[in-house]
Amino acid sequence: MAEERTAGRSAAHRFPVSVKGVVLDPADRVLLLRNERDEWELPGGKLELGESPEVCLAREILEEASWPVTIAAILDSWVYHIAPGADVLIVTYGCELTTDRPPQVSHEHAEAALFSETEVPGLRMPDGYKRSIGEWFSRRRDHAPAT
Template identity: 65%
Template sequence: MEVAYSPQLFPVSVKGVVVRDGKVLLLHNERDEWELPGGKLDLGEGPSDCVAREIMEEVGWAVTVGPLLDVWQYHIGSGVDVLIVTYGCHNSSSSAPVLSHEHKDVGLFSEADVGALRMPDGYKASISAWYRHLADGG
């Protein structure tokens, strides 16, 4: 008896952890959560190109994409899952982040502030990993 294979299909969202002057860049979304900047991976687009494009679109910052930090599946709700890919990103801009129409608010938060924010634990883990990497000279 042959068993039909039915793959799970869900979008891929590539996110960037950007720390400037000791503070991480976060966006407030329509689910009343704080999240990392980034977005859906387009067909034919590399993940690092995606995150650089999305951060420019969402806050107007050009970034240099660094190492892969984590990959995890985010269960948003019934039948809605997204594969999250996070990268550490470097930013040398001194300009304030510019809020796009995609989010409700933008902010820069200290590492200590992140723990109390309403956001998925996977994002918090990626933020911690990037702070550790930066502290180690990365």
């Protein structure tokens, strides 16, 4: 019994946390990156010890897409079961873009692309990412100035 508790604690300490950002360009398209599993994903990365989620996410988006951002709000969190024995806690944030230049994909991904809200449901990507993207679009609409 003690061995099981110790093994569980050891696994918990190795359970990675990944922070991901939903970033919209000026034309209200979301930035997505194609990964090695041929899935679209949000930019971001694993949280390092001693690093705040906001600092990690801003750094990762700059590294992966050359886009400077400010971190606005937590959108969602969920466990992504990638493969047997490979789970990651995903925490998503809405982000505000602070540039007008196009994204530039880094060596970490095969492709960077921008998608409209209506294109996202048909993309090959985890439902948790789709849910976070939908939430950020909804919050932006709810807080948009009346015209």
